[in-house]
Amino acid sequence: MINEHFLKLCELRAHWWMTSAVTGHCKQRMLSHGDGTSFTDEEKTADALETAQQHIRLYQEHVDNHS
Numbered sequence: 001m002i003n004e005h006f007l008k009l010c011e012l013r014a015h016w017w018m019t020s021a022v023t024g025h026c027k028q029r030m031l032s033h034g035d036g037t038s039f040t041d042e043e044k045t046a047d048a049l050e051t052a053q054q055h056i057r058l059y060q061e062h063v064d065n066h067s
Helices: 004-023 041-066
Strands: none
Touching: 004 041
């Protein structure tokens, strides 16, 4: 059975991360590479969009596994 609450949460999180990337909010995050160098603003935006994609993948996997 598909858990509608899980799907809605995935959807909302994906929207939040996409909005964060579009508005530039994600650039406020303090992120660094393994060697300690800080992410550039472009890398922070790319990371936010990848996080959104991950939530979309989780949504799709849940649908595929429970349909």
